[in-house]
Amino acid sequence: MNKSENLLFAGSSLASQVHAAAVNGDKGALQRLIAGNSALKDKExxxxxxxxMYCVLADRLDCADALLKAGADVNKTDHSQRTALHLAAQKALRTISTGRI
Structure with missing residues (x-):
């Protein structure tokens, strides 16, 4: 288990393997998990x-693509009423405002 995976399972907000696979960019594991249980693609x-949302936040575009192809709901909102698109826009604005393009 790598350092980021330890953080994922040591009481952090990422409580599932599907979230860990998404944020770590493990496309194979993500696809296997979703194939076994399609409801996991939208697990909160x-x-x-x-x-x-975690793919967007971690710049895991290949995993985001896999989720979209599996039918992930792009309109799902978090508890702050943000969609994955909102998070992507916020992230882009922060990148532009800090000059890290």
């Missing part, structure tokens, strides 16, 4: 964040 964590 304690903040209402879905695997797609």
């Amino acid at each position: 964590d304690q903040f209402g964040r879905t695997p797609l």
